[in-house]
Amino acid sequence: MVTKTIANWTSSLAYSSLPPSTTRSAIQSFYNWTGCTVGGNAHPATTIARNALAPFFGAPTSMLLGSHQHQKTDAQHAALLNGIASHVHDYDDTHLETIIHPTGPVAAALLGITETLQRPVSGEEFITALVTGIEVECKCGLAVWPSHYDFGWHITSTTGSIGAAVAVSKLLDLSPDQSAHAIGIAATQVIGLREMFGSHTKSFHPGRAAQNGLMAAILASNGYTSSLEALEAKRGWVNVVSDDNKLEDLVASLGKEGAWEIEKNSFKPFPCGIVIHPVIDGCIQLHGVIDDCGKRNEDITDVQLTVHPLVLELTGKTKPRDGLEAKFSVYHGAAIGLLLGQATPGQYEDAVVTDAEVISLRDKIHATADEKCRPDECHIAVNFASASGTSAPIEKHVDHAVGSVHCPMSVSQLTEKFMIQCVPVLGLERTQKVSEWCWALDRHEDIRGIKEFF
Amino acid sequence: MVTKTIANWTSSLAYSSLPPSTTRSAIQSFYNWTGCTVGGNAHPATTIARNALAPFFGAPTSMLLGSHQHQKTDAQHAALLNGIASHVHDYDDTHLETIIHPTGPVAAALLGITETLQRPVSGEEFITALVTGIEVECKCGLAVWPSHYDFGWHITSTTGSIGAAVAVSKLLDLSPDQSAHAIGIAATQVIGLREMFGSHTKSFHPGRAAQNGLMAAILASNGYTSSLEALEAKRGWVNVVSDDNKLEDLVASLGKEGAWEIEKNSFKPFPCGIVIHPVIDGCIQLHGVIDDCGKRNEDITDVQLTVHPLVLELTGKTKPRDGLEAKFSVYHGAAIGLLLGQATPGQYEDAVVTDAEVISLRDKIHATADEKCRPDECHIAVNFASASGTSAPIEKHVDHAVGSVHCPMSVSQLTEKFMIQCVPVLGLERTQKVSEWCWALDRHEDIRGIKEFF
CATH class of the missing domain: 3.30.1330.120 (2-methylcitrate dehydratase PrpD)
Incomplete structure (x- = not known):
């Protein structure tokens, strides 16, 4: 019942039930992700992929943040390329208990699909979807930690596909059964071996995870079936990719006071491990x-x-x-x-x-x-x-490095990091506007408005 | 050195070194695959995916075999959708020692990219790439058998990504180093849990494997890096996905007399396990x-x-x-x-x-x-x-069921199976033409000519 329990929880979660501390963490996570994505846009791991895949691009609905000439592509490729860019400088966020970099796969998928919708998407709605995806992503990571990472899996992307599928399912308002099928289609695409660390393919992982999760939710929203026990079955995701299985208790804590994983997210002051x-x-x-x-x-x-x-x-x-x-x-x-x-x-x-x-x-x-x-x-x-x-x-x-749980980056440090990454790409004036816009994420009536800056 | 040894072998393999029995198996495999793909085109697992993903389609270069109104899409989506269609009736081929259905991921990727090339692709060239991909795919499967399947992995797609990457690398004439990177980018995308059997997602697996392998080769051909020891490293593919490790000996047998895996391929007379x-x-x-x-x-x-x-x-x-x-x-x-x-x-x-x-x-x-x-x-x-x-x-x-190694399907049985699948879709006359064209695969100067039938 674990997969279905998750699907039920995600379908019913309302913005009004998020504590202010959770909302604040979500805004910081999105803010940090936006800066990292703009800052990683010109790295070869991003540009080679962008040029190589350009012949396959679909209708240009979705932004490649910070790209030259405000390039757009289809939502699937935007999820991939923004996901790559956000991780490529190893400058993104970290859920310390699992060393997952949680926002990359989830936000890249979510922003890509948001831009294709023919209706306004409020900041509250976007935040709710983002939180939903990150919660499930991190609970899945905790469930298989530490054997999963020891086996050699890049936990950011292996759980990121699932988080992205959940977030997009939430945004598209899928039924609980459809959401469960989306989790299954994402879980069966296990992306990321640690052996790739130190190569372009390391940042390909969270990008491809975003794309996998997005595709999973799109397929499920059209009636594609997978398994309603994809995570917990004898040969389901948890048992195949780990020797641990702590998912049931973790799922029971979803949304409980003090158990919001996104509040444990931290931000890197330096672009490295x-x-x-x-x-x-x-x-x-x-x-x-x-x-x-x-x-x-x-x-x-x-x-x-x-x-x-x-x-x-x-x-x-x-x-x-x-x-x-x-x-x-x-x-x-x-x-x-x-x-x-x-x-x-x-x-x-x-x-x-x-x-x-x-x-x-x-x-x-x-x-x-x-x-x-x-x-x-x-x-x-x-x-x-x-x-x-x-x-x-x-x-x-x-005693406690800056960026650690005991010494988190302040708003002004996060802003400075954002400026360092965005000013060379967007210029000072535009960077300041994007920065203000991102800090006010929860108050926007239609977050598709972000496109005016890119 | 295993990954590099494979890459060296695949780069240097020439059509002239293939024994006639290997060429014959390749033609039969492609023939059987074409019939299954046409026959699976109208199944919901294919049509739901096609409709769901249509908003993301790129420029229409590549055929969806047997689709209504001769639909085309970009090579990546063609690889996915033809790969799904070919497996959906459980009617495809079987490498009996590993129960891999080898042709689906490899041929779907290969045909999709062939149609985008601005030059003729001879039947001999196409067959060489197909054989190269299937050999590596099946050797990888043998290397991790049986623990890999027992763990819960769908071996057709987990090895299929690698086979597809190798085949496309061969067709695009990648250098040995680029081919090794392509193998790594494919190997890090491990698609397919057996838990999905009995749902649409089972046939999604070989389709996504085709797409993963195609993308891997495209990225590598543009200079994307992964690992040159992707398969054999301590935390490489073989060790992460299995308790077996027999790859070194198997790789040494690549292309040796009596060791061609494609010759052990069999064809199903009935559309089921x-x-x-x-x-x-x-x-x-x-x-x-x-x-x-x-x-x-x-x-x-x-x-x-x-x-x-x-x-x-x-x-x-x-x-x-x-x-x-x-x-x-x-x-x-x-x-x-x-x-x-x-x-x-x-x-x-x-x-x-x-x-x-x-x-x-x-x-x-x-x-x-x-x-x-x-x-x-x-x-x-x-x-x-x-x-x-x-x-x-x-x-x-x-004693020995029809379709088994001891009682293989005859050419006329394969042709009858082809007719059963294609006539309802293409009509009798067109089916006969495609059938003749496929049996003559090795003699075509430009296999892009297949498009006249679809």
Whole structure:
């Protein structure tokens, strides 16, 4: 009954039953997603796909956010390409308990189909659909965690198809049975192996998940059948893709007070794997300190990082060759923090990764795993050469990295991140207008109005 | 090195190195696929998808075989919809060692993209690409068999994406590295849970596999990257989707004498799961015998089937409610064989499944599993009421069902099957022309000429 229970819950959820904290999280999630999508639009993982698939585009109903000449395409390709763009800088959001980046697949599908509708779609309606999709996506992720990820599945996209199907089903007002069939058609399309990390295909995953979920809901809305027990059956999604099965209890908590998954969503201050964030946070702070102390970067002899063991397992690349590989290098993250005092997509461009000064500092950085160190904690010690040959190191202890649950990004930090991504693409004036429009998402009578900015 | 070895082999394979027996199997496979695709075009699983997705269709370059008014769409949707149609009657081909239905995903992708090319594509070239795709598809299937299927994966579509990517890569003459990336982009899209059997989504699987593989090759041909160890890596396709890993040896046998998988392809005489075929074959033979003996169907008191255990596990539905469910009922298969003397898609229409006379006979049929019975063997005993109350049963033992490796369908049986599927759609004259054209596949200078028939 789990799949049907989900379908019943999603069909009946009303905007009025969402707590203000949930609505706020939804707006922040959409805001952050919009900035990331605009910012990722010119990355090769997006542009190659856009050019390669252009011969297959259907009628241009739906925007490619931030694209040159305001390009539009059909809703399916818009879902794919906006989904790719939103993830490509590893700058999107994170549901920390599952490390799902939840908004990408769901919002890309939802915005794509919204633009095709011949009726107004209010901000409240859009938010309700977005929340519905993200709740189901994250509950599915929790249900199969951790074995699913350990097996080698990219959990953002494997659960993202299901979340996207649920969100679009909600927007199209599907019946509970149709919604259940949509979940089944999405669940049978299991997209994303972790083996693809470090290649273009990593960001293809959430894009394709958006497209899979959108197609699932479209088919189900026309009467396509799948299984009404797609998730929980003996050979259903949960049992095929994991050794865990905690879905029943999780589904029972849908919509309960304190159990809204979207409220646990966090936003990345830096465009790379979240495990590196404490180091980058600390190094950016040290960048100012070093200057204040009258020290010089050229005199650094070595840097000692103490980190959670996962940092070295996931991001231990000592000699990244390009921007994509640098996202998996705690050494590059530390180097740009210390040297440049920031970590935005600009510091992950290939030219920075291969810059002689960055490489020189990077090679002086050493990391030690410490079981006692929490994932959002780290310690950094920077040693300098001095005339006398000895000098006290400058140190920094990060208790909770910016962007973590204990230290969430503020509205002004989120806005600054949005500006960094959008101003180079849209210009200052238009970026400010989009930013205001997005922060007011819940108050729009017709969110199709977003098109005037793109 | 497995993925790269496959990519090297596929890039270098030449038509001249294919044995005549391989070419013959390829032509038969394409012939059978064409008939099944035309025959499945009007099934709801195809028509619902076609109507639902029509708003997203791109420029009409590629045929939907057998569609009303010779409809065309873009290559991606043609791959999806022709792939669905070819599988929907469970009438397609079977690679018996893996129960993969190999031609659907590969041919649907290949034909869709062929029609978009601005150059002639010879029959030899098309056959080489088809063979390349099917070989890799089936080797991948063998590599993960049987745990992959036991886990709950629909092996036709999970391997079909990879086969389709390989075939299209071959047709587009991708470099070995590009071909390896295409395999990776296909492998990361794992489509098909067995839980969907009995619903529209079962045939969606090979269609979506065709589309996944096509998109993978298109992206790779434009420089999209994935992993060069997508299949064999620790968290690559083989290890994530199975407990088996026999790929290395299998890949070493690619193209070796006696190791062509396409030569092991078989064709279904009846539109349902292959395990029921011995029973249907025997019952159709008994249909004539009963008449010859002067017996009447009305006097049948009971029918005793002795079958391989898988028959009851997979097709044990005693009271199927419609045509789709009837495909999973050995009882329906036996009833139509005895009563109507044939088993074509016509005898799997809902009206036949719910016919009172069919149900009455079906309810008298009993099946017993026997470990000693081979999968292509069965025994049937039909008992009759008589005036005296006793009467010797009429019996039939099937050693090797028609369509099995030991008793393959002849060219004239394949042609008859083709006619059954195509004449109602294309008319007699056009069907004969398409049939002749398909049998001559290897001799065409430009197979894009197929469009004149559709």
